[in-house]
Amino acid sequence: MKTTLDLPDDLLIEAKTLAARRKTTLKAIVEHALRREIRPAAGLDNPDPEKFEVGPLGYLVIKRQPGSPPVTLEMIRAIQDEIDEEDFQKAMRPNGQ
Numbered sequence: 001m002k003t004t005l006d007l008p009d010d011l012l013i014e015a016k017t018l019a020a021r022r023k024t025t026l027k028a029i030v031e032h033a034l035r036r037e038i039r040p041a042a043g044l045d046n047p048d049p050e051k052f053e054v055g056p057l058g059y060l061v062i063k064r065q066p067g068s069p070p071v072t073l074e075m076i077r078a079i080q081d082e083i084d085e086e087d088f089q090k091a092m093r094p095n096g097q
Helices: 009-021 026-038 073-092
Strands: 052-054 060-062
Touching: 009 026, 026 073, 060 073
Parallel strands: none
Antiparallel strands: 052 060
16 A cells, blocks of 8 residues: 655654665565554563563553663663664565575
């Protein structure tokens, strides 16, 4: 199905850049992001229970250990990039193996 999205220029540029780095299409990036966003919380895989927990809204939340430094946006982005890359590599394997 075709649809039209009105995205901020900077977001579109980032998405196209990511697609090029991953040698895939913008469509694949958008589809992957939407599927990840709407996946039910019950089906949510916790990649590292030592670092994450599923929060009350069904999203992964970083566990903060007492005495540890505050979680920054850069830390969150780095973790999300790592998870996205793992998901992408998994999706690119034949039969999802």
